[in-house]
Amino acid sequence: MAGIRFSRLVDEFADTLERASSTVIRPRPAEGSRPARMQVTTGTSTTDCLLFLWTITPGGGGPGVRPANERRIQMTNITGMPLQPGVRTLLGGWSQEFGVYAFWDARRHTSFSGRSPSLQVDANTLETAGTTGIASQLRPTQQGQEVVIACNPASLLWYVENGAPLHNSQDDATAIVDLVEANPEDEREFLDSAEGEIAAARRYDLVETMRAFRDSKFRPAVLQAYSYKCCVCSCDLKLVDAAHIVPVSHVESTDEVTNGLAMCRLHHGAYDNALLGVRSDYSVVINPEMRNRLAEISLDTAIESFESGLPDRIRVPASIEVRPSPEKLQLGLRVRRWADEYAA
Numbered sequence: 001m002a003g004i005r006f007s008r009l010v011d012e013f014a015d016t017l018e019r020a021s022s023t024v025i026r027p028r029p030a031e032g033s034r035p036a037r038m039q040v041t042t043g044t045s046t047t048d049c050l051l052f053l054w055t056i057t058p059g060g061g062g063p064g065v066r067p068a069n070e071r072r073i074q075m076t077n078i079t080g081m082p083l084q085p086g087v088r089t090l091l092g093g094w095s096q097e098f099g100v101y102a103f104w105d106a107r108r109h110t111s112f113s114g115r116s117p118s119l120q121v122d123a124n125t126l127e128t129a130g131t132t133g134i135a136s137q138l139r140p141t142q143q144g145q146e147v148v149i150a151c152n153p154a155s156l157l158w159y160v161e162n163g164a165p166l167h168n169s170q171d172d173a174t175a176i177v178d179l180v181e182a183n184p185e186d187e188r189e190f191l192d193s194a195e196g197e198i199a200a201a202r203r204y205d206l207v208e209t210m211r212a213f214r215d216s217k218f219r220p221a222v223l224q225a226y227s228y229k230c231c232v233c234s235c236d237l238k239l240v241d242a243a244h245i246v247p248v249s250h251v252e253s254t255d256e257v258t259n260g261l262a263m264c265r266l267h268h269g270a271y272d273n274a275l276l277g278v279r280s281d282y283s284v285v286i287n288p289e290m291r292n293r294l295a296e297i298s299l300d301t302a303i304e305s306f307e308s309g310l311p312d313r314i315r316v317p318a319s320i321e322v323r324p325s326p327e328k329l330q331l332g333l334r335v336r337r338w339a340d341e342y343a344a
């Protein structure tokens with residue numbers, strides 16, 4: 001399989017990030033000269049990247065010499081991965097065969113021994129990433145196990161912005177690979193089994209990374225279901241969030257669209273703070289306790305004007321399968337400590 005030109009790989013990479021609604025600034029690299037410098041901005045956060053990217057091909061050496069499942073990148077004209085503070089060095093490959101990216105740990109490849117060394121990844125890992133969005137595997141190196149991450153184009157922005165902790169393994173490479181495959185309910189156990197403050201902080205980072213991954217799928221799905229408009233006020237000024245009905249921190253929270261509501265920042269804040277509620281029949285209610293509390297601090301006019309702008313019911317998606325689940329709406333209110341009469 002012939003390699004795809006670096007400039008084309010970079011264009012496709014940047015276009016993929018921009019399709020996920022980020023802004024990418026990239027000086028065009030000189031023909032064939034790696035790396036490409038990129039500045040990726042989403043909302044208020046910017047990631048500076050140095051991108052090394054090759055085409056992923058089947059292992060060389062003819063039939064029977066290399067395992068049939070082996071895929072690899074061959075790094076040409078490079079002596080090692082440069083590391084700079086504040087810059088994310090991405091060491092990756094694009095698999096045309098599976099339509100996914102794979103990334104190795106740049107920190108473990110700061111200098112190469114051979115002239116054009118290769119890095120391997122398993123075809124199964126690439127195939128899994130194509131269906132689930134992300135997959136990981138271990139790869140032995142001279143400095144211990146390296147974590148290889150594969151992701152599909154829809155998850156590329158998440159990887160670029162949030163993926164670094166998955167590579168930074170010390171002796172927890174196996175635990176990372178397990179975590180990537182774990183369900184959200186297993187994460188609690190993963191956190192609880194940590195010993196020592198550093199280990200706990202590190203595990204928290206990893207769990208946050210995986211939450212960001214699930215959120216990167218949840219958000220576009222919820223926004224699309226609600227046509228990018230707030231379900232309360234129909235505002236669509238690109239200030240619409242995907243709110244979890246049952247909060248992420250709760251054990252029964254899921255990343256299904258039926259656990260989501262598209263809400264503008266104002267209504268999302270009011271919902272999470274239990275000022276505004278959505279009952280299982282989709283009616284919109286104001287929490288009397290909160291209303292009194294705001295009145296006590298002389299915000300009664302403000303709360304009246306807030307309340308007068310509310311509809312009787314939220315606007316739900318036309319398609320029944322993606323409408324908010326009544327059970328989750330009830331649980332969402334209970335978790336936010338609404339009185340029983342509302343959470344029924």
Ligand SMILES: [Zn+2]
Binds near residue numbers: 234264
């Ligand atoms: Zn709104």
